[in-house]
Amino acid sequence: MTSTITAYNNFKLNMLAPHEMGGGTPIGQPTLTSTQVTFITTTGRFDVYGTNFSINPVTKDLTGTANRVTYSEGGIVMAEADGLGLTSAQVLKISQSSSMVEALIDAILAQDTVFRMGNLNDFMEVGTGRDVVYGGGGVDTVIIDHSWGSKTKAQYEIKKQADGSFTVSNKIDHVTLHDVERVQFSDGVVALDTAGIAGQAYRLYQAAFDRTPDSGGLKYWIDKMDSGQGLFGVAANFIGSSEFQSAYGSLSNLGLVDQLYKNILGRAAEKGGLDFWVGQLDSGAMDRATVLANISESAENVALVAPAIDGGIWLI
Structure with missing residues (x-):
């Protein structure tokens, strides 16, 4: 049996310390039908779906087969586990536990498990x-x-x-x-999104300063981009830095593009490329930050940088 656990709405699934996830402790007795059991807790509610549920009137122990569990807070589902196939004996063990959440997680993890995250920063x-x-x-x-x-x-x-x-x-x-x-x-x-934000930040940092990014500085700019700052905005910050200005600030548009080609792509600019980028700068159609970002994200530079970051980018 393979179960699937899904997290939603920035809910942190902590499989090793489930007490840290929240979930609270049960309040009072569960309510049930033959196919659903609901536990109200100090922070939300658990709904357990399955078949043949019943509660022993003396011991208050729960039996039945559980196939799906959802945890909700304020009427919003925060996490769910599906495809469980928990037996009556397993459900009974969970209901007898002093920590129902931890016992439930233990039962789920005894199976092969697939985890699915939601659509926020999970x-x-x-x-x-x-x-x-x-x-x-x-x-x-x-x-x-x-x-x-x-x-x-x-x-x-x-x-x-x-x-x-x-x-x-x-x-x-x-x-x-x-x-x-x-x-x-x-x-x-380790940042794995080498084709996404982390890769863009790494390439731009290396392109702007002609050196391997230092981990602390790179992490700072990746965090900025994670929070919504765009690639061109970061490029503008790099252009305005004292390090960039000391290396490129005095150069003409022609000199800048020529040096960017050498530092970023490791070669002299071909005439067509040189004329295009210089023309964009001279006409005001693009500023220096835009040219820097575009050359950094060129297919040629993406391929050049790939061997250094394909296995992930280490951030302190």
């Missing part, structure tokens, strides 16, 4: 075993559990697969990530 913590995580919209972060000791990047191997997914693994853990932008270890974060 977080999920995973640990030992073999998991598959599908990101949604926004900037999704998978946290490699370090509640039982540090889990550093050096302890794991990160590989990009042919389908664009990434695997993060060692001898114990193996996580496959689809459309997940960040992986957080105990000592830092």
Whole structure:
């Protein structure tokens, strides 16, 4: 049996410390029909769907088969688990537990599990075993559990697969990530969106300053872009920096484009390209930040930088 767990609305799924997710503690007795059980908690409600539910009138223990569970806060579903197939014995064990949320998570994780994130900036913590995580919209972060000791990047191997997914693994853990932008270890974060914001920021930083980006500075600008600042806005900040001005500020438009080609693409500008970019600058159709960003994001530069970042970008 393979279960699917989905998070919504910035809800953080923490599979290793479920008490940190919220969920609260049950208030009073659950209400039920033969196909649905509802637990009201101090923070929301759990709805358990399945078949043959019943409560022992003496012990108050719950039995039945559970196929799906949702957790809601304020009438909004924050997380759900589907395809569970929990047996009556497993449901009984959960109902007898002093921590229902943790017991439920334990039962789910005993199966092969697929995790799906929602469409905002979602977080999920995973640990030992073999998991598959599908990101949604926004900037999704998978946290490699370090509640039982540090889990550093050096302890794991990160590989990009042919389908664009990434695997993060060692001898114990193996996580496959689809459309997940960040992986957080105990000592830092790896940005996997090399075709997205992180890759754009890295290329632009290297293009502007003709050097490998320093991790702290790169993280600052990636955070800015994650928060909504555009590529051209970051390019304008780089253009205005003392480092850029000391290297390029005194150059004419012709001299600037010629030097950008040499520093970014590692070659002299071809006549057609040189004439085009200089013409754009001289006419005022583009400013220097726009030319910098466009050359940085050219197919030629994307291919040149790819070997350095295809396995992810390390951020402190």
